[in-house]
Amino acid sequence: MPDRTVRILLAAVLVLLALYVAQPYLQPLLYSADAPRAVTARGNLAQSETATIALFEQASPSVVHVFAQSAARGQDLLDLDDEAGEQGGTQTGTGFIWDGAGHVVTNTHVVQNAARAGGSVSVRMSDGEVVSATLVGMAPSYDLAVLQLGRVAHMPPPLAIGTSADLKVGQTTFAIGNPFGLDHTLTTGVISAVRRRMPTSEGREVSGVIQTDAAINPGNSGGPLLDSAGRLIGVNTAIVSPSGASAGIGFAIPVDVVNRIVPELIRVGRVRNPGIGIIAAQEAATARLGIDGVVIVRVLPGSPAAQAGLHGVDPQTGELGDVIIAANDRPVHRLADLTAAMEAAGLGAPLTLKVVRDGRARQVRITTADVAENRQ
CATH class of the missing domain: 2.40.10.10 (Trypsin-like serine proteases)
Structure with missing residues (x-):
């Protein structure tokens, strides 16, 4: 190979090696974006994005922030708002506008501690306005409560109501x-x-x-x-x-x-629940005794259960009284089964119970009545 060709190749190799060594120093000088970069056009939003944005913009003004202030904060099985417990007894949650009269729907467990302790409830609207609210009623058996807003500068529209009867998995x-x-x-x-x-x-x-x-x-x-x-x-x-x-x-x-x-x-102000006027044993205690059914602990005086001659546990001896094992020909394994049968029958409706006492089963005809939720 001629000497001239060798010299050219060596020179090329040296140039490439120099560029390789200098690359970390040259790149910032040549390509640094030391001025605001040009915005790249994104085109139209996807149809699904547009629909979601429109949904939020329409619905969010009707959603409010609920603050329930109580002197003493209790415990609740459905209490999801534990972070509010460190805020001087203030429980927080969410609610939404139900109607044009300013009724707000929220959960019972958001406001019940304030209600029991004589506390106060306030609501922050979507525009930041804070409004006092009064408790209209609670339905602990459904974890629902209704508030009434005080004077509001601008009342948002109530949310549109759908149905849950035709919902499909995957929606x-x-x-x-x-x-x-x-x-x-x-x-x-x-x-x-x-x-x-x-x-x-x-x-x-x-x-x-x-x-x-x-x-x-x-x-x-x-x-x-x-x-x-x-x-x-x-x-x-x-x-x-x-x-x-x-x-x-x-x-x-x-x-x-x-x-x-x-x-x-x-x-x-409350839900009229069909009931028969009994206090039932805890499911855990019933299970420990190996009993399949609802054990009546106490019968409320003057209740349909008392009028039908049902008996609870003997307070002196601890001997079992009646155990309800069926209602309207449907098995009753736990209290939820009994309450479902009573709700299916309705308020003031006849109910046929199958009860066991001293090992003997019998049929009892009883009529449901309005039973207050917060009985003692």
Whole structure:
């Protein structure tokens, strides 16, 4: 190979080596963006994004932040708002405008401690206005409560009402609330299951409960669960999570139940529950005794159960009285089964119970009556 060619190749190699060594120093000089970069046009939003934005803009003004101040903060099985406990007894949650009269729907467990302790409730509207509110009524058996707003500068429109009767697993859901005090947070998901059963107080269960994987966290309690049309399909109430934060399993009270209970709370301040006037044993105690049915601990004086001759546990000897094992020919394994049978029968309706006493079964005809929820 001629010497001239060798010299050219060596020179080229040296140039490449020099560029390689100098590259870290040359690149910042040549390519640094030391001025604002030009904005790249993104084009139109996706149709799904546009629909979600429109849904939030339409619904969010009707969602409010609820603050319930109590002197002493108690415990509740459905209490999801533990972060509020460190704020001087203030429990926080979410609510939404129900009607043009300024009624707000939220969860019972958001406001009940303030109600019991003679506390106060206030509501922060979506525009930041803080308004005092009074408690109209609570339905602990459904974890629903209704508030009445005071004077509001601008009343938002009530949310559109949907139905929970035709919901399908896989439908898109939207939850708006105030998780951890962060106002008007939107989360999305799908309906994970329908017709779940959720225990509340007084041994009752809400049937038809909606399960969703839309993120629901402490502070979302009482907020709306919406479908893709922006209609209310449920009221967010509980989560299943070892950590207390969203684990993708949230529950909402179905709107068909809400639409039945809320008007009654507005009219009379409470829900007239069909009952028979008994105090039942705890399920855990019944299970430990190996009893399948509802053990009557005490019969309320003057109640339908007393008039029908039912007996509770003997307070002197501890001997069992009546155990209810069926209602209207349906098996009764626990109190929720009995309350479901009473609700199916309705208020002031006849109910046929099968009860066992001293090992002998008999039929008892009884008529349901209005039983106050907060009996002692």
